[in-house]
Amino acid sequence: MTETLADIEALSLKCRSEQSKEYIAEALHCYKASAYRAAIVTTWIALVFDLIDKIRELSLSGDANAKALETKYESYIAQIEQGNLQGIKAALEFEREILETCRDQLQFFDPQQFIDLQRLREDRHRCAHPSFQQVGVPYTPSAEHARLHLRNVIVHVLSQPPVQGKAALAELKTMVASSYFPSDSARALLQLRSSSLNAPLEPLVRGFVDTLVFGFLTNGDVLFYKQQVLAALNAALSMHPAIVEQRLEKQLNKAIRDVPDATFSGAACLASRIDNAWALLDQASREKIRAFVENGPQGEVLAGLKTLAAIAELNDVVRARILELDLDDLANAIEPLGVGELARGRALQLLQEVGSWDRANAVFSKAVLPLFDHLDRQDIERIVRMPTEHGSDLPGANGYRLFLNKVRGSQLIPDVELDQLLRDHGAGYLLPQDEDA
Known part of the structure; x- marks a missing residue:
């Protein structure tokens, strides 16, 4: 641990909502008073309240899992208000399992973050339940221990938006599909850095790549043949190269293998306009694109000649295809297609x-x-x-x-x-x- 108390207080300013700042403020007050058991218990309370708020926020945005969780939680609260003891039991169980619920159904945490938060829950139990300890020997956490939990809760949860699962993917897709999303990779990078893709879990990055690749190739999809998709994929590649390259290798080869001839030009476009994509293709995929350049429909091939020619292995077939063009097709290739x-x-x-x-x-x-x-x-x-x-x-x-x-x-x-x-x-x-x- 290298954070001082001042660092933690500064970090708390990154909490995304005023409620989150209020939740953690009490824990900070306890920490300042050297009440470290109270600080850990209050930190857990701040975490639970913030997760419930995130569930409600996702529910409002239309996430089905979040809506089901909110409905379940609200039913427990209604039972408690009616004096039904079963509601109290169910609400306590909901709190005990809230970390697993948010990890499995909403993908809020990665495995390491889950471990950090799980340790907080364990320490909260040791601080809040005397019956867990030997008689006369209460659990005594250190200042560093309490500060670590404060830091983890702020960084992993309170400062993060509730968009790590399907809702995040839907939000990103809507962003890229917008007519106002840039078709230039550098400007697309600025947009994605201000989104949930800036600090994502790995499943979100993989899902984003899948959504863009197959949306680009699916007639009727809002991403179908949109230039913004190419910019977004190149931007994502620069942000998370290892994850994106691995996913592109799998999905580009699958797309080239399975896409129907009617939209194969889109697959060739992805292979030629995503940075370093050609290196990710297997030999069968490369040969299929080569055959497309040689024999594909004139209009579809012409549209991709400029970028396809930049691939060294295709330069010869591109030039051979150009030598077959009549004057009008050649003129179209020169002027509009560059x-x-x-x-x-x-x-x-x-x-x-x-x-x-x-x-x-x-x-x-x-x-x-x-x-x-x-x-x-x-x-x-x-x-x-x-x-x-x-x-x-x-x-x-x-x-x-x-x-x-x-x-x-x-x-x-x-x-x-x-x-x-x-x-x-x-x-x-x-x-x-x-x-x-």
Whole structure:
């Protein structure tokens, strides 16, 4: 134990509700007065009251387990008010089992936290029940012992929201599904750090991963194909890497194996856009994604080409798929989908094959000019040589003139060298001095 009394008092300020602060204040007063038995008993009372408050709060939010527990507890209180001794017996039993109840039905505690709180219950019995001790030898806890219980109750329970079970998972799902949850991983991380995922039990993290993965792939789910899911998974991975990686390895491989073809593009999206996900896939899953890139529906494959190409093992099949695209599909991949440099080879190939000015203008406007920033000197020289080396019908096309104007403005090739290249390949009429004449 390293906390001083001042540390514990400061820690008590983290109690999430005013009631919790009031509950623990009496225990702190007992501790200050060196009444350590009283401090431990009062700490237990604070714990029980806070757990009952959390059950009621969860019940209001719709948690079925919490609602059943609240109904049961309220029935005991009603019996006590009516003078029914059975109600007193049942209420005492409810208190004796409250730790197990909150652990098993509401997942409030992890195993280590449960042990800490169980020790408090045992010490509370030793402090509160003289019959548990030898006659004339009361239990005498130390200051450190009492302070440890105070600390554990505040950290494990009083400072925590009542959302460690199904209610927490439902709350997180609602958060991610919201239109206002960010699709950027860094901003998603800020949101999740202010949620129950910041200090969760391991089952909550696993459940969160499961909810996001299968919600993303289930048509009709509020998370279906939502970009926020990808940001949330990457944020969770940075917060709890060991747990999330282990769960993703299991669930991604299961999803890729079992998901129907109609939504397989979603599984490929998860594999390519979750950090380090490819490394978590088994060989069968990798081969299935590779087959999807090779043979999947055009629109679905195009949507994921950019991120799929970033996976080294898929780069060759992505480039091969791009070489099969027609001009319109290529244009869609370049502009809305940001394929960029990957489309360069296909764009030049289509340009090389043009047989009319109209076709040349279309290829220049839809593919070559949008990719201009990805072209180098060798690409430009190749284009200028196309009319003589491949019979490409470029001279006379307005798109060719626009392209050459961009080349001059870019200074990728000195004007003198460009002029000579144009003369050598049937486009001398496009030289500035010839145009002026």
